[in-house]
Amino acid sequence: MKAFVLVLALCALGLPRLALAEAAFAVAPTEVTDWKTVYGQIAAKDMIPARARLGGTLVSLSVTEGDLVTAGQELGKVVDAKIAFQINAIDAQIAALESQLANARADLTRGEALKARGVMTAQAYDALRTQVSVLTQQIEAQKASRQVTEQQATEGAVLAPIAGRVLEVPVARGAVVMAGETVATVGGGGVFLRLSVPERFAATLHAGDAITIETGGASVAGTLAKVYPTIAGGRVNADVEVPDLKSDFVGERVLVKLPLARRQAFIVPARLLHTRSGLDFLRVRAADAVTERAVVPGPKQVIDGVEMVEIVSGLSGGEEVLGDE
Incomplete structure (x- = not known):
């Protein structure tokens, strides 16, 4: 019976030592990252201004800061009142040229009759035909000029360059803007x-x-x-x-x-660090002796899911840090 009690006592004394051995952390230089x-x-990523392509008055503005827009969406409209007058002037010029062309064609018809009777020279007939051709081309040029002016009027629409969010609208409705001026910025x-x-x-x-x-x-x-x-x-x-x-x-x-x-440092699990009276201690086993050693801890960081703390001073490497008794 005494022998059995003695065995139990020895086991009881050995279990804490085994637990401490399992909880020991070997101190060795470890590479850490300074952050x-x-x-x-x-x-x-993209901040592109939506610019006015036409100078004039901003008669409408349909967006404000924070609105979501799609590429090509109309954000506002710029109107230049002079364009309507320019189109009217071109129409008047076309009408005048068409009247001249009607007279030139009538002269050419008479010239053909006179030339058939031998009354008009070939040179005079060619001049009448050239006059009809010149007036016809002048009318075509005026029509092309009218198309250019009409295209300028359609360019009064301010379009979103990309899909995104309106970040800035530096102008207000009714403002006078110049060609190339930013009406809105889209991100x-x-x-x-x-x-x-x-x-x-x-x-x-x-x-x-x-x-x-x-x-x-x-x-x-x-x-x-x-x-x-x-x-x-x-x-x-x-x-x-x-x-x-x-x-x-x-x-x-x-x-x-x-x-x-990246540098070498000593780090230990933060749970092994104890603080008493404002000082930090680690239970260290070195040369088969267990002592409590005062240390200076550094920053903490999580490594592989474990919170670790750097020991700036107090460890030299090769020791074992133990948990609670």
Whole structure:
């Protein structure tokens, strides 16, 4: 009976040690990524102005900021009152030329009769025929000019260049606009993130790097799609592609985490770190001795679903970090 009790006691003493051994975490240098949090701005991939093709008065404007439009949709109409007068003037010129042509044809008919009787010379007859041909061509030229003027009138319609959302309408109905002036700006083709990073970090940015975006309290993964080679104002611009990025506001700012560098560091599971009286401790086993060692923790990050904390000072590598007793 005493032997049995002794065996149970030894087992009871050994179980905690086995549990500690299972909970031990071997400390070794691990490659970690340094992240920098910056603000990114949501931008439309395509921002194309809908311009007036005709100078005149904006008599109608059917859209406002935020409206969804389709490609080719009429956004407004510009009218130039002078076009109607130009068409009337051309019609009057055509009528005058048609009257002259009627007289020239009558002269040509008489000339043909006179030439048949040998009264008119061939030279005079050719002049009458040339006059009829010239007036006919002048009438055709005026009709073509009228078609050009009518086409200008139809170009008063301001059309959406692409399908998307109206971002800006800088004019109002009744305003006088010039040819080529912007009536509305349409953003389409989806959205992306535009970053502006200090130039000292430019060398650490590479196309294809994984990016973390904080949107609405959740983290979304993105990819650094393009780094622009021009540095302006001490900053470099970069574009980030984010699948299914949705925003009702172009220009909205969101937090973006950029990978800046990779280095070796000591990291341990955050659950093994204990704080007492403002100091942080780890239970460390080294050379078969278990001690509580004061450490200086660094930033936390999640690796493979486990929250890890970097130990800036207090570990040298090769130790084992133990859990609670």
